[in-house]
């Protein structure tokens with residue numbers, strides 16, 4: 418169970434120092450949960466290094482997780498943030514990955530927990546910003562706690578794969594996935610290194626299931642003028658997003674390539690009733706998949722519950738999937754998303 422942490426590793430015990438984030442494993446060691454002193458938390462299943470919960474300080478869940486999601490490692494998690502690597506979907510025409518299952522093996526491999534690190538920008542009494550927010554030692558402690566973040570690192574390498582996955586993708590690699598919880602944001606960052614003596618190609622995607630209040634009043638901005646492929650048509654079609662706002666009113670499965678020189682310069686804003694709920698920033702991930710299965714596809718997925726749960730979820734998935742990332746021996750690919758609560762980006 419992800420909700421019953423034990424073995425708190427760092428507690429507020431030193432007077433005068435801000436309280437520290439807590440990091441704890443579940444009783445069965447299947448997941449690790451980090452909690453900030455201000456109450457925000459994130460839980461990551463070692464299976465897939467799948468983020469399965471992200472809560473704000475009020476305890477409100479920000480990610481959608483199916484009630485029928487398997488958390489026992491028997492199949493990829495339906496919800497949270499499964500990690501897609503080294504192939505997005507299936508690629509029957511791509512020699513190196515054609516034998517792999519949908520979305521590759523990262524989401525169905527057990528990752529190793531490498532450790533946690535915390536950071537804080539501790540204001541001092543001489544800093545004007547500090548003086549404005551804290552006029553006492555207690556205020557200083559509270560201000561420091563409010564600025565704190567915790568990073569959880571997970572590792573996976575070719576030697577940690579199942580025999581089956583290794584046989585289907587026989588390349589040496591090393592991956593480090595970092596999940597950083599801040600008071601108002603969550604960052605997931607993947608670095609994959611080619612440890613082989615020959616080059617290989619991969620795709621990467623962070624399959625984020627956002628929890629929304631009501632899909633019919635949800636809008637997505639930041640995709641205007643982006644070209645996209647529509648996977649719901651047969652054959653797959655291509656188009657350009659003309660409207661500034663995307664709304665979802667039927668099955669949606671699109672791979673966007675937002676316009677702009679730098680992928681990071683185009684935030685995607687998911688709003689509920691015109692109120693910004695999530696702002697998604699991308700670093701070196703030049704595609705965004707927007708997916709909602711709607712009525713029929715949700716019915717067809719055994720692990721999708723409740724069946725009308727598609728009304729409370731929206732997948733906005735930053736990735737590098739439009740083309741193949743070619744990694745020469747020793748090369749690394751790094752990509753990240755930051756999901757900021759509300760409309761703030763700084």
Ligand SMILES: O=P(O)(O)OC[C@H]1O[C@@H](O)[C@H](O)[C@@H](O)[C@@H]1O
Nearest residue numbers: 519520624648670671706708734
């Ligand atoms: O059922 P899965 O393997 O988790 O995939 C869910 C969806 O993932 C999305 O990223 C794909 O674009 C969809 O085509 C796919 O249906």
